[in-house]
Amino acid sequence: MKRLGRFLLFALAGVASAPIQAAVDDSLLLMLSGDEKMVSIASGTPRPLSKAPSVASVITAEEIKAMGARNVYEALELVPGMHVGISGSEGQKPIFPTRGIVSLQDPQILILVNGHGIKGLTTSSNEAGLYLPTEAVQRIEVIRGPGSAIYGADAFAGVINIITKRAEDQHGVEFGLRGGSFNTWDSWAQFGKHFENGWGLFAHVGYSKSDGDRGRIITSDLQSSLDTLLGTQASLAPGPMDTSYEARTAMFTLDKDNWTAHLNLWQTPKSGTGAGIANALDNQGNGDVNKYQFDLGYEDKNWRPDWTFGTQFSYLYTHIDYHLGIFPRNALLPIGADGNVSFTPPFNLVSFPDGLIGVPGREEKTTQFDVTLNYTGLVRHAWRFNAGVRKEDFSARESKNFGPGVIDGTIASIGGTLTNVSGTPFVYLPDTTRTVSYLSVQDEWAFARDWALTAGVRQDQYSDFGGTTNPRLALVWAARQDLTARLLYGEAFRAPSFAELKTANNPANLGNPSIRPETIKTTELAFDYRPSDKLWGALNIFSYDIEGLIDFVPGPAGNVAQNAKNQQGQGIEVEAHWQALPDLQILGNLAFQDAKDKATGLVVADAPRKQAMLSADWKIDSDWSLRIDNFWIADRPRAAGDTRAAVADYVWTNLTMRYVQKEQKWEAAFIARNLLDVDAREPAPTSIPNDYPLPGRSLMLELRAHF
Numbered sequence: 001m002k003r004l005g006r007f008l009l010f011a012l013a014g015v016a017s018a019p020i021q022a023a024v025d026d027s028l029l030l031m032l033s034g035d036e037k038m039v040s041i042a043s044g045t046p047r048p049l050s051k052a053p054s055v056a057s058v059i060t061a062e063e064i065k066a067m068g069a070r071n072v073y074e075a076l077e078l079v080p081g082m083h084v085g086i087s088g089s090e091g092q093k094p095i096f097p098t099r100g101i102v103s104l105q106d107p108q109i110l111i112l113v114n115g116h117g118i119k120g121l122t123t124s125s126n127e128a129g130l131y132l133p134t135e136a137v138q139r140i141e142v143i144r145g146p147g148s149a150i151y152g153a154d155a156f157a158g159v160i161n162i163i164t165k166r167a168e169d170q171h172g173v174e175f176g177l178r179g180g181s182f183n184t185w186d187s188w189a190q191f192g193k194h195f196e197n198g199w200g201l202f203a204h205v206g207y208s209k210s211d212g213d214r215g216r217i218i219t220s221d222l223q224s225s226l227d228t229l230l231g232t233q234a235s236l237a238p239g240p241m242d243t244s245y246e247a248r249t250a251m252f253t254l255d256k257d258n259w260t261a262h263l264n265l266w267q268t269p270k271s272g273t274g275a276g277i278a279n280a281l282d283n284q285g286n287g288d289v290n291k292y293q294f295d296l297g298y299e300d301k302n303w304r305p306d307w308t309f310g311t312q313f314s315y316l317y318t319h320i321d322y323h324l325g326i327f328p329r330n331a332l333l334p335i336g337a338d339g340n341v342s343f344t345p346p347f348n349l350v351s352f353p354d355g356l357i358g359v360p361g362r363e364e365k366t367t368q369f370d371v372t373l374n375y376t377g378l379v380r381h382a383w384r385f386n387a388g389v390r391k392e393d394f395s396a397r398e399s400k401n402f403g404p405g406v407i408d409g410t411i412a413s414i415g416g417t418l419t420n421v422s423g424t425p426f427v428y429l430p431d432t433t434r435t436v437s438y439l440s441v442q443d444e445w446a447f448a449r450d451w452a453l454t455a456g457v458r459q460d461q462y463s464d465f466g467g468t469t470n471p472r473l474a475l476v477w478a479a480r481q482d483l484t485a486r487l488l489y490g491e492a493f494r495a496p497s498f499a500e501l502k503t504a505n506n507p508a509n510l511g512n513p514s515i516r517p518e519t520i521k522t523t524e525l526a527f528d529y530r531p532s533d534k535l536w537g538a539l540n541i542f543s544y545d546i547e548g549l550i551d552f553v554p555g556p557a558g559n560v561a562q563n564a565k566n567q568q569g570q571g572i573e574v575e576a577h578w579q580a581l582p583d584l585q586i587l588g589n590l591a592f593q594d595a596k597d598k599a600t601g602l603v604v605a606d607a608p609r610k611q612a613m614l615s616a617d618w619k620i621d622s623d624w625s626l627r628i629d630n631f632w633i634a635d636r637p638r639a640a641g642d643t644r645a646a647v648a649d650y651v652w653t654n655l656t657m658r659y660v661q662k663e664q665k666w667e668a669a670f671i672a673r674n675l676l677d678v679d680a681r682e683p684a685p686t687s688i689p690n691d692y693p694l695p696g697r698s699l700m701l702e703l704r705a706h707f
Contacts, residue, residue: 036530041141041161043444043454044150044384045374050484050528053444053454053474054147055540055573059140061169066617066627068656068671068702070178070186070208072132072140072162077631078615079142080540080573081591082158083608085682086692092243092274093128098144099542100569100595101157102607103549108156108494108518110147114163114262116295116314117154121364121394122429124154124497127320129271129289131247135176135188136204138165144573145522145542146492149456149472150386152438153495156520164262166253167192167200173707180671180700184210202253212243212272213695222687223280223328230349234331236281241692242272258300264293277324277358278508279687284325284355292317306377311370318364327356335409339402340506348409352401354416359399360428367391370438382444384456392434394498397422404505426505432498435463442472450478460493464501468493468517482531488524493517500550500561509552512561520546534579543570567604569595583619588612602640606647606683609635623662629654636683647691650680669702 037060042052049056057079069075073084073094087095087104095106107124110117120127140162147155170192178186188206195201223235250265266289273285295314303309327333327341335350336342370388375381399418400406405426406419421427442456454474461467472490479485496515503511522544529537548563571593578586590612595604603609612632619625634649653676658669674680677697684691 039141041143041147041159043442044372044386045382050530050538051452051476051478053472053476053486054143054488054490055145055486055524055526055542057142057144059142061134061138061165064134064137064140066625066656066658067615067629068627068654068658068669068700069134070671071134072137072160075134075137075140076142076160077629078587078589078613079144080575080589080613081144081571081593081611082142083611083633085606086274086694087128088275088279088684088688088692092241092272092692093126093130095126096158096160097607098157099544099571099591100593100604100607100609101546101567102604103551105497107154107497108158110151110154110156110159112151112159112161113264113293114295115161115312116293116316116368117366118291118293118316119154120318120320121366121392121432121434122362122497122499124494127289127291127318129245129268129287130266130291131208131245131249131268132162132266133186133188133206133208133247133249135174135206136164136190136202136249136251137162138169139163144540145488145524145544146470146472146490146520148460148470148492149440149442149458149490152436152458152460152470153493153517156492156494156518164251164253164264165190165192165202165204166255166260167194167202170202171706174704175707176702176704178671178700178702181698182211182213182695184208184698184700197256199254199256202251204249204251206249207247208249209246209270210244212241212245213698214240215696216241216243216693218275218281218688218693219690220688221275221280222278223331225687226327226331226333230332232330232332234328236283236328239281239283241274242282242285243274243695244270244272246270258298260297260299262293262295266291273322273324275684275688275692276326277322278326279685280327280331282325282328284323284357286323288321290319306375308372308374310372310374312368312372314366314368316364316366318362320363321361322359324358324360325355326358327352329353329355331356335402335407337408338404338505339407339409340404341402348412350407350409350411351413353413354401357401357416357418359418361397362429363395363397365391365393380446384440384442384444386438386440386458388438390436390438392432392436394429394433395431396427396429398427421505428505429498429503429511432502433463434498437461452476460495462495465496465516468495468519482529484528486524486526486528488526489522491519491521493519494550496550496561503561509559509561510555515550515561515563516548518546518548518550518563520544535577537576538574540573541571542573544568566598567595568598569593569604571595585617587615587617600640603637605637605639605642607636608633609637623659625658625660627656627658633680638683642686644686644689647681647683648679650678651676652678652680652694664706666703666705668704671700671702673698673700 037058042054105123105125143159147159190204221237248267252263268289271287276282297312299310334347368390373385375383440458457471470491475487524542526540546567549565551564552559553562573591575589615629631652636647655672660667680694681691
């Protein structure tokens, strides 16, 4: 890594050997070139992508629509170096392995909606079953690399900000209907208008459902191994993963003058458990996820001479209940004296004719208030000051037919009657409250013509484990009108989740109040080249060093959370957009990463070391368009001790053909996913020997009407 760091500095020094011109105002330095996309997530204020003090990507509503992405997760596959996978935890939720940083819960990516976090408090990760449709999305901004100097905790490997539409983004009324394979249906209605009194309103309601691809067969699971060992026949394998769901959304944006308010409601009353919470197929499990987000913001760009004032309040409420058949009916399981499944003697074999059943639930409330001041009174400087406080409240409820306070392994057969342990010492996680206060300062200094230095630092103070400080530096050189070079350095952290700190009475994992935050230091050298309005290319070289990755390590009482791993990685990301013909655009990216455990030197398992995207977007004529997207995922090694062959590479092809009626009153689209019906799989633990199969070919028709 030191050699790569020296190379980065040497490379930038070579580029910087041209004469430095006289300094001018930073507005000239940051001038938009052509139709270059703007991004706000990198610095807190809008900047052209090539001048942003982070490596960032922007996916617009037009691109989302062109590629036929039904949800945010599909759209994120366009981001170089970020793969959208699935986790076997909590029912096959999407995870985002980025630059070789991957974990079961995937808490190292911060997910925002309109700048406000929506991740769960239990695991600090994306909620299983949370469905995020794209129809109300205006753009998605993504940082690859650290973002804690602006956003604090969890902005570790990257930040995703989903920006919803406003009144000016939706003209009149739109109705939409989409349906096809796996009995999948999406329907929505949305409306946008500015009223004479100055208020603007955007409103969206949507409903989605799917039976899931029943052809995603798990040939063997954890219960299969137990059946072989104990002579039972309880396993549901071979059998399909349960990826069915039903989802409802409502999203509203109201704005006038300096005020903006958002109200977002996501409800998933039915969500299948995939391959099962314990990697044992579950035909009686279901998740019920409800998440409500409200935020109110005020910004006065003329608050005082040279000062901009902004303040924001946000409230996130989450209510989740799972009904889990952790092990299937007629399972015979080894039960320890604490009533949990235990493979370490002493234990008794206990029969569960109705299955091992858990009904955990939780209620989470996150309230946040902050103030931002921007000052431009100093020549060539743009200062940003931000301070705020966040309160996180968590409460758990649980009913089950196993565990402490319920059974002790002495009864040979346990039925399906559940015991409510909510509010007792036997619940899976005690009620918890955390308060976080933070203060950040950032200066963007145009110290010479075509040169700018962004320097910032943020201090976060946690009520449960103390404080953490994270700086950033970004040197941006507009070498020529068509070439920009950036040298970036940033530090970030991930706070331990409530589950990692305090999980108890769990048959698999136990919390540890002594663990400390994960930390990362990242150096990047990025080039942006735009030789003409028809061609754009970017190259990014990165290197990072991680200390204290949290994992659950086997111990005498079970797996206990520990700062168990240190990791280092490096790699390159290349992307290009080419307007090959007036009506044909070619887009592509390629990413390589080499991430290793610092102690053992072994390659990090499960994350793709190579991935690429190649797309063609063809405007056939004024009415018809055709988009083809190809995604290559390759070189995913196994963990140490896993003797299976590496996870197979695959190329995934999507196709979208769209017709827009000349008056744009209605449009229709044909959407194909996994067009070539490849057998693509995502990594699974050894209890699922053949990994998690991805959906087979799916075909859908879409209709939209505009009024």
